[in-house]
Amino acid sequence: MRRTTRRTIHGRPLLAALAGLLALTLTVPAAVADPDGDTPSQAEVDAAEDAAHDAERDVAAVQADLVMANQSLQDASVEAAQASEAYNAARWKLQQAKKAAAAADARADSAAKGLETQEASYNEMLAATYELSPDLTAMSKVVTEDGTTSMVDSANTVYNINASMGDITARYEAARTVADITADEADDAHDDAADLAADAETARRTAEQQEQAALSRATSVAAQKDDLIAELADLQDISVSLASERQSALERAAQERAARAAQAAQEEQDPVVPAADPTTATDPSDEPASADDPATTPAPDPQPDPEPSPDPQPAPEPAPAPDPTPPPSSSGAQRAIDFARAQIGEPYRWAAAGPNAWDCSGLTMKAWQSGGTYLPHYSVGQYGASTPIRSSQLKPGDLVFWGSSSSPSSIYHVALYVGNGQMIHAPRTGRDVTQESMYYWIPPNFFARP
DSSP states (O other): OOOOOOOOOTTOHHHHHHHHHHHHHHTSOTTOOOTTSOSOOHHHHHHHHHHHHHHHHHHHHHHHHHHHHHHHHHHHHHHHHHHHHHHHHHHHHHHHHHHHHHHHHHHHHHHHHHHHHHHHHHHHHHHHHHHHHHHHHGGGGHHHHHHHHHHHHHHHHHHHHHHHHHHHHHHHHHHHHHHHHHHHHHHHHHHHHHHHHHHHHHHHHHHHHHHHHHHHHHHHHHHHHHHHHHHHHHHHTSOHHHHHHHHHHHHHHHHHHHHHHHHHHHHHHOOOOOOOOTTTOOOGGGSOOOTTOGGGOOOOOSSOOSSOOSSOOOOOOOOOOOOSSOOOOHHHHHHHHHHHHHTTTOOBOTTOBSSSOBOHHHHHHHHHHHTTOOOOSSHHHHHHTSEEOOGGGOOTTOEEEEESSSSGGGEEEEEEEEETTEEEEOOBTTBOSEEEETTSSSOOOEEEEO
């Protein structure tokens, strides 16, 4: 059965020649056979059409492979970022443990000195007691030799000595207990620091391995994409440079569509408007009821004014509840942005915090440090040290975070928001510090104000 559908691909030399042959065939009487066999048969025509259709499918397949290559690169960069921030977390915890150990040492040293003082008093008391013991044991002579009054005075002396001995003994025992406890705490703190140092070393090796894996993946993906672009150029019968430009344009368009979709989804999930400026708006629930609205007319006052004035003075509006989210420090935020912007073009390096290379949390830490706010070199720690906000509340200087789940503990990347949907960040190995849309990549899912 003859096919009724014709498929064409423009610009293919083989099909152009085939078209010429078909035109020639139409000029030859059907009864005249081609003695040389150059006239294509219907099977050959159908085969050429199928080849053209296969080529069309191949273009789509190559483009799908390019998408997968980009996804592979993204996955590798996320894994490397997670490992890098895990190392930053381990370093931060180790720093905290070292501080705790130093503080425990200080407490133990203070307790040891206190014990030395109490021990000296205790030893002096023992020596004095030993020296007084002959007089104390001779009290049996007091009554007969000195009378009742002398006996009472001597008894009081003995009582006071015993009370003093008890106080000194109690202080010594307390000091010894405190010294023992603080010494144990210091030992435990050093043990914890040692364990965390081992954890940090393990995290460092893991981060190095993931970084090398990401570099290897990036190199492999780059070579794979070069091959795919060349294949695409061949299938489309265009130059490699033109195929590369077209593919880049397609990827940019896809990123922009994804960014718009992500932003729309974010806004849909976060419909609550930012807290209103207390000087311009109030909560409707705080507005006084209108006397003209029967649905909101308040119950009559138990002692109503029998002659209300025609234009009663409305009750003063209650002060609106303050927004629990602190406003960003305009000067601090601007200094943070200025600092980050000055680093644009400098390379990414994991665990780096300047002066000439950065990782994501190292850049935001130093940026806000220049703005007068301390943040740890650790993205989860930066979120914890800041005030969580909604995406609709973002202001220049706020922090934008990426996490692998809905838990803040999964955060692995952070950027500095600069306004108009833009951010400055240190993306990953192979990409320098840059300013770009915060939706260029995976949509962020955490936001906070230092």
